[in-house]
Amino acid sequence: MEKLAEQADARFFLFSDDKVLITAGADARAAHERGVARDVDADLAGAVLLGFEDGAPRIAASGRLPEEAGALDVVDLRTLASEARVSAADLGALAQARSLLSWHQRHGFCANCGARSAPALGGYRRDCPSCGTHHFPRTDPVVIMLPIDGDRCVLGRQYRFQEGVYSCLAGFVEPGETLENAVRREIREEAGIEVGAVAYHASQPWPFPSNLMIGCFAEARSFDLVREVEELEDVRWFHRSDLPAMMARTHPDGFMVPPSMAIAYHLIKAFADGA
Ligand SMILES: [Zn+2]
Known part of the structure; x- marks a missing residue:
């Protein structure tokens, strides 16, 4: 180097x-x-x-x-x-x-034996001089999804969000889980509804520090929302016709979606545009 x-x-x-x-x-x-x-x-x-x-x-x-x-x-x-x-x-x-x-x-120390490890391969690996283990940077998959039912979709509001902002639901994929099942589980946990078909839309690296956001649409099969109170201040259905004003931040009720740098914006926009 x-x-x-x-x-x-x-x-x-x-x-x-x-x-x-x-x-x-x-x-x-x-x-x-x-x-x-x-x-x-x-x-x-x-x-x-x-x-x-x-x-x-x-x-x-x-x-x-x-x-x-x-x-x-x-x-x-x-x-x-x-x-x-x-x-x-x-x-x-x-x-x-x-x-x-x-x-x-x-990750300065070997997770296998505890010795100090050293960068290798231009910084894409760390090697342990003591036990010889190679350590690679990890990426943690996070599913982020928009449950939909005809012309409406579910958005949630975390407590820490700026006032009026609603976004897609999201959560970490657990070990041994498919992306589809992670989407279904997270929606069940956070919004209390069941979803069937899950369709991949797009992804976004989120380096804080090492997540990969995997954006999906999910077809709702049940419709009575039950909020996960620890994580969400509110969760509700929004009609497709509300979304353009929420994206433009001109909605009469002050509702907004995250800015265009966020994959949530692009999932919401794709649905608003008729996806
Ligand atoms: Zn070691």
């Missing part, structure tokens, strides 16, 4: 305490030149190779904020995604980078 980092065309995606360093100003960039990596004391021993662009290495590393931070902004990745200040390609690289760097931070 140190050798790749010496290449003049190497570019660095830099983090400080889980936050992203981007160039200040309107035309923000997340990919920095070597000099910037040096200025923030980028930790190259713990760096991750994200890939190559036209032969030039793209490297993710943690660093510290320079004393004179004028040229750089420190931004939370979620904020960066919602504000669309950098390109979609850079956001993808930052998501990959954050997920991997955070895995290294949290």
Whole structure:
């Protein structure tokens, strides 16, 4: 990695305490030149190779904020995604980078024998020098779904949501479970209804720290909602005709859906558009 980092065309995606360093100003960039990596004391021993662009290495590393931070902004990745200040390609690289760097931070020791492990394969594996076990970064699957019945769908509201926001139901896939059964179980637990057919729609990596959101539609077979009170402040049916105003945040009752960076928005939009 140190050798790749010496290449003049190497570019660095830099983090400080889980936050992203981007160039200040309107035309923000997340990919920095070597000099910037040096200025923030980028930790190259713990760096991750994200890939190559036209032969030039793209490297993710943690660093510290320079004393004179004028040229750089420190931004939370979620904020960066919602504000669309950098390109979609850079956001993808930052998501990959954050997920991997955070895995290294949290997995410094072998889960098999407890010895300190070391990064290998450009940061895509950790090897244990004591027992020889290879450890790989994990991705945790989360199902996120829209139960539907004709022209209506179920949305729920978590306690922590901004006022008026309703979103898709979601939950972790359990060991040994199919995606379809995870969707059915989560809907039963959170909304108290049964669903039959489950159809995959799209997915979204969610690097906080390492989830993969798997978006599905589910056909309702029972219809009387019973809210899971620990998790949800409200759960209700919405008519398809309510959704465009909720997406535009102009609904007369103040109902809204999450912003377009979230896969929930795209599931809801697909249904609103007639999926
Ligand atoms: Zn070990």
